[in-house]
Amino acid sequence: MNAQILRARNLNAGRAGGTPGAKPASMTDPLAPFFLGAYGENNDFFEKTLLELVRDHVFWRRNFHPEDEPPIGTHDQYTRAYLDGLARTRHELHQLTAALKRSVPSFHPRYLGHMVSDLLLPGLIAQLVTTLYNPNNIVEDVAPITVQLELEVGRQLARMLGFAVDGAHEPCALGHLTSGGTVANDEALWLARSARLYPLALRDACTATGIWVPEVQVRPSSTDLELLGLGVDEVLALGRRVAAFCAHDPRGGELFAALGAARVEETGLAAFAERHPALRRMAVVVPATAHYSWHKGMSLLGLGGSNLVEVPVKQARLDGAALEPVMEALRREGRPVLAVVGVYGTTEFGTLDSLHELLAMRRRFPGFWLHVDAAWGGYLPTLFRDRKGQLLPREAVREGFRHFPSERVYRATAALAEADSVTVDPHKLGFVPFGAGALVVRNRRVLDLVQQEAPYVFTSAPEEDERRYRKLGRYILEGSKPGAAAAACYVNHRVLPLDHDHFGRLLARSVQSCERLVDRFPTLQQELAPWVRLSIPFEPDCNLVCLAFNPVGNRSLKAANAFGRRLFETVDVRPDQPVQLKEFFGSSTTVPLDHLGYDELERVGRELQLDLARPDDTDLFLLRHTLMNPWLQTSPGPGEPSYVEAYCHFLARQIRTLLEKT
């Protein structure tokens, strides 16, 4: 500890000028300019740029109507009441920032906990500065610039996922920002419900009016199940033909009104299901590892939490073999499947579902909406795409990694392009401040189905389409929302485009840090063999790794979990403790034993020397590590091991201390 303090002093002396220990130019880290840094190393640039842009903003105000008398009089600024106002403001701000010092130091490579790290500096500055302009991305009128930036961010994300974004061709993707992944998932469900039930409403409206649109799949003889078998693109093409019919046929107005009234958005789900009884138990199929936002979404939309059908996973991953029997069973029970959700990066374990196999399932069970919840893994595809947006061969992606990407991960990534919608969280692996999720839909026409104050006619000229989606608030779940979040994403994606050679570098660093920890694991296992048994329950797919522990000689899962919890306390955030007292931060989770799959259960049990076939607890406690910080492979001092390595030493020390105490 003494040596550490000494070194800290020396460093402080050396850092008086703001430049930390000089390194030879050849060692310059390509990511070095893009973060404020664990020590605030880029403070000079940050401060200078922020000040410049704040002044620039004030300049803009002053030059708006400089001939006007300023409403805050100069004399006012010398009164006691005025100074008192300033003093109160300063006082409260200092109270706030003093309290914030107990925040989680997520910017530091000693933080390996939740899905957060230091932020990309370009986006951070963009967000702070754009806030001064306070654009509201609900509609272009109040955010002429940032609404366009948001739609461009949507295109950047869509290209990264492999979606087509050429407005002159169908389908054309559209992405927009949300407050987070939860709302993006809700919106996906809302859109899926709207699209899947549209043909049923149309048949109801045609039946009621006796007006049948020629040459569409909705006929007097169509059954619910037939209509539910239509694919999303078919439904949307149908919607456009119907709109054209309504605009041109003399009885179009009547049908248009009847259709509006018959849709689930108007009738409500209860009345809609009365007419279509099969929908009463309409299912949404998710892997058992799905984020809890799915349950919220089901209750919110009136679909019912009990209709969220969880498919068992193996190694916390969903595959086609597990999905198929569930789909079969639902078909036998006559329960329509509204949507199937695949997860690209589970929140707890970082595992990726076999999306390619879920896609294949859509050929056997046509019609379902395929949503991918990539709130966590959403930016990983940057590693797989070149500057032109082409998918790189797996061999090219593998360069610089020891294990990544597995064949399964590669194929799952390629399959993203065929999903109907994808949730991506820029505030996770996009390294922007919180309040930025995104939903990307493969076919933007689906937004027309939920449009508020729907016009009588859908215009179809591509330029006109581009323009009408700028009235964002009419097409999406949320209303007023920060243009600053769009600016942050936009500037980041301009500085580091979403391809292998730019943004991909940042994520490569993260995946490599994870590989370092995994590679170090067997040595850690050996070192700790006299004290504790260790296991990695899931082979990591990307940059998140979980560890399980069991003290030597213990056979009880409950006791192993209790030990894990005590170990977690050494890396936990405590509201009553200064964060400086902690050497490292981690996070924790539990895995239900049945998420492991039989073979894995056997392996993990063997590694931990626990009989998991006859456990005395239902879940296994895990330390969970998110290896996002770009400087995890650097070391805290010359000649010292890297942070990843230091964390392993730290863990070993904590484990021995804990066990020697008891």
Ligand SMILES: *Cc1c(COP(=O)(O)O)cnc(C)c1O
């Ligand atoms: C984080 C996460 C969510 C929820 O996103 P928020 O941004 O927290 O609302 C949903 N699904 C997955 C897989 C996630 O990782």
